[in-house]
Amino acid sequence: MNRVPPDPPPPSSGTGPSPAAPVSSTSRAARRRATEGRVLDRARALFAERGFERTTIRAVAAAAEVDPALVMQYFGTKRNLFEQAVRAVPEPAAGAGTDDLPDRLLASLGLKLGGLPEGTLATLRSMLTDPTAAEHAREALGAQIASVAAALPADEDPELRAALAVTALVGITIGHQLLHLPALRDAPADRLAALLRPALAALTEPHPAGPAPGESAP
Template sequence: MWESRAERRRQTEERILAEARRIFAERGYDRTTIRAVAAAAGIDPGLVMQYFGSKQGLFQQAVELPEIEPLTGDLAQVTEDLLGRIGMKIGPIPEASLAMMRSMLTHPEAAERARATLDGQVEQIAATIDADDPRLRAALMLVTMLGVTIGVQLIDLTALRDVPADRISEVLRPAFQALAQMPIDRP
């Protein structure tokens, strides 16, 4: 069957992006090279540059993530939705997400993209908290989730390795509820 030039180009671009996601996920931004991506995709490095312009351009497209469902409802619903996402955080996650996580500590653009996403989620959670310092409380809930994700996905923390998502949620639920509602004693 005959394939059009546009179809071959699209397939090559998808192959490059798939390999880039895999390698960025394994190595992070700093340790990923255009040559390594090209070799894995079975093409010349110049072709990667032709398609994406630069390593930065390749990274931007490789880590495009689908929109995250907004957190809505009252505090109880938002807490349950947030805890419900633990299964996604500790199970297999998309390589684009893993690439972003692995890169966000060393690459400014990855850090900015992660910060923008997390800042939006902090605002969604804070809007449901009727206590002092709602943004601080929301941020602490969210970084707890981020810590669980990093502990499982990047560090492979032994104590979390075989723990089911529902057990982690069960343990975190009272902590999140207390964090969102407990008065803060100030000196």
């Protein structure tokens, strides 16, 4: 009853030059992959825009110009479709010579304000109303927090500071990308970064040889 499609090779993302594939350009398999990718794409966009519950299989199918039953045949379940659609690049591939913690934080969430992957937006959109998305978000956020905390001095509540920094950035992202608050939408990304850097520094650098400068002495 529950036709689970055999693990297809991880699709999507990136030009997949089929290695040693003598398949013609529009062969049967190619078309199938294309359709599946299209469905996945539209699903991701709709999930990011409306969230899990308000996105119907029928709407996804219509957006991909296929029959609803086909979506079911491919993914078996709406939940599975969601998970497949969301499974896309959460990790910061950079990791190179990133300077401070604030910059890394901004890079991981803040700086991509202009365009962070739709899968992430879909998860953010649904995480407050869907248990699966909530679990996914808790997991991803927990990893982020742990990663940030690892770079903080161990004697000053690194986990808590990291959690505050990450969730604060999540809130800003929500206000910007999901709620479309005008005050945030009208600001260029680098301005946001410039304003946030000192605040994040204050969160992550406890007391660098005394209280922060500028504290008006009594």
